[in-house]
Amino acid sequence: MNTVRQTNTADRESITPAANPLGLDGIEFIEYATSKPQALGQVLEMMGFRPVARHRSREVLLYRQGAIHVIVNAHAPALPEGEAAGDKPVIAAVALRVRDAAAAYRRALDRGAWAVPSRVEVMELNIPAIHGVGTSRLYFVDRYDQFSIYDVDFVPIPGVDPRPPAVAGLHFFGVVQYIGNDRVDDWSEFYRELFGFTELPAEQRFGILPKGRILQSPCPAASRFYIQLIEPEAGVLDVEDDEGLQRVGLGTADVLATVAELGKRGVEFVESRGVHTEDRGALTRTWLGGVSFELVHDERG
Template sequence: MRTSIATVSLSGSLTEKLTAAARAGFDGVEVFENDLLASPLAPEEIRARTADLGLSIDLYQPMRDVEAVPEEEFARNLRRARHKFELMRRLGADTVLVCSSVSPLAVDDDALAADQLRRLADVAGEFGVRVAYEALAWGRHVSTYDHAWRIVEAADHPYLGTCLDSFHILARGSDPKGIEDIPGEKIFFLQLADAPLMAMDVLQWSRHYRCFPGQGGFDIAGLLGHVMSAGYRGPLSLEVFNDVFRQAEAGPTAVDARRSLLVLQEATGLATPPAPVVPSGVAFAELVTPDVAPVTTLLGALGFTRTARHRSKPVDLWQQGEARVLVNTGPAARRDGTALAAIGLESPDPAAAARRAESLLAPVLPRRRALEDAPLDAVAAPDGTELFFCATDRPELPSWTGDFEPVEHQADTPSTTRIDHVALTQPWHQFDEAALFHRSVLGLSAQDSVDVADPYGLHRSRAVTNADGSVRIALGVGPAPTDDGARAQHIALATDDVVAAARRFRDAGGRLLPMPANYYDDLAARHEFADGELETYRDLGILYDRDQDGEFRHCYTETVGRVFFELVQRDGGYRGYGAQNAPVRLAAQHAVGRPGR
């Protein structure tokens, strides 16, 4: 189906919005009146620009407060409408959105509303313009889609139909099943928006918190099913306003928007992209660093051993149990210091995983970083982290490890067994899109998001995982849009004995993040521990949490560049990440970063 996006959903000038929509592959746009008013381009120039970009103008919007008003007011409205229809002629737009009135002048009189909308459609018809009447959830007298449809039906005019908006319908709690009673050809337009489920004033909810389908809590796919059953064949169009999108770069927002429509079409059987290939483990994490000594010192103390070196690139493989860390000192090393640049995801079918990712608009990375002998498929996540689809040491498929030359090393008993999770702090405006990306592109499941207050602001985090927990990525977002450059990242290593692992790390010269004594007094108040247990935790800086399934013990290393490590011991099916302890950990990291506080 054709896809469209309202210009109000994107940041920037009208030209920037159109360009972003076209680059993301949309077929058309809804032109939001304020974007046109603020544009220095004449309507004919906008028409030409849009056509050059391969976009149609599917809707001009909105006209407000037109119907069910005193005759004198309606005459003024018709005069205004003629101006707008003439504008639409110049613009080459053939459908206009009319929102149900919120005017204090409007009366509760469906017959009058139908009569005036019919007369509006008469005038519109002269210009070849179709009028799509929509119920705003906060409309004065008309606030539900079925009410709007009854008025359209009564008006019975070929140039008058209805516009459905998933937000207005679902925010009101209306049952979308009734959409099937509307003849498809009378549904002139369909606007799609999701939103987080919130108990708040619906106007504020709509204006500030809308999001793309799949990012919120509404059943947009279910609604779309009813609309398709009704026989609608127009475009699927996104109308999402949101304080964050207003500020974010239009280009990435448009890509996320179209991805959300692709996933929605897949969910409703309207499109069949390649099926998701859920990763089955973490093959490696790759650190880039301009300053290798602190990194390898840290890895060594953690129990990692350098086991291999890349045949042609300055990349070393460090290994411990099933945990593998690549240390890359090549030119790819980022300017902003040591960082977690890539994650290798073990994939049942790397090529198919890459096809899925590409079909959902994940940026496919050029092979320049790939290894000669074993081509590696890789895409970029929204935060820039590179995701490689790997088959590690499986006979039937080429393995990335084949490019590495073993180096002599002493085998050591590992104290950690594998990568438990990686935590990636997202740019502040990309939190929702990151979750949708990992769910749709990788086929991971998103857990609930969790708010954590640290001394200097509010953090939010949300984990995406596969079914058996062998892939866990914790997506976080910090308090302010100001410190994007310093986004923390960490690698958590699983161990069966966090006390032993922490001791070994410290004995090897590693520095553990010290935790405040008050934290342990509180643990003593909340739980009972064996004799000496708490003293051990306090000594090592081990934090403790439990949920209904089990227990969690974890501690943190010092930070190198943007990266630190965590040692985690999960017992009895604990599923979380110790969010309860995050304020204390964040405060401790702040204290290390700013001594004296």
């Protein structure tokens, strides 16, 4: 007797969405720590950012363009373990948008993350954070839609446009992280286990500096961002203290037009045999001993 096995035709092309255990929804802000906030502020303004608010009780400024927020922290101590910021600005923190900050924080700790002790003062929000690479922190923020963290902790600067437009549609694309020798699998596991990041296939590389391993966040497509892990060059002695967040990647639909617009503002770009501006991306010069930005072609606005 002939029999016909029944199958569910819907299962043939079912697509399992990538796990997003924390409800990640993009980057809320990047924080720099520095003892020279005015010098860093000049760099940010060249890049199209504008100072829009001051912290109520700390020496901290909020810079904004479009949906990109950058915090400049000159408050002492600006770094974990009571460390003061130095002359060379460093990326001290990345704030991640999540569905529920308290739940995300608990889940991260349950999976081995290290808590950053809170130093909340009067009239300040308690934003949970864990230790990231080097001395950096990873914050969890769930107030970013109708009501934001800046409504509580910051006071608008009078006479300043609170919503300055982004230069050529610039938006967060990701961050570049320098790691130690033979540490790429360790850091990949860190981001996979805690946040649900996945490794990007080699054929899907971005920009003009495609070294290392690129991890893709599990965010919705509109807010997706990337972390690029880069080990030392072959033969270079590993120094553990060199691990840290190196630079910020900004997306733009038209790299060459954005480079031209930023050039009018005084921004210089690296032009060498190995690195040069093209429609895939561009790299700014380095300011203040450690601040640079990478432009990456990205159609999202």
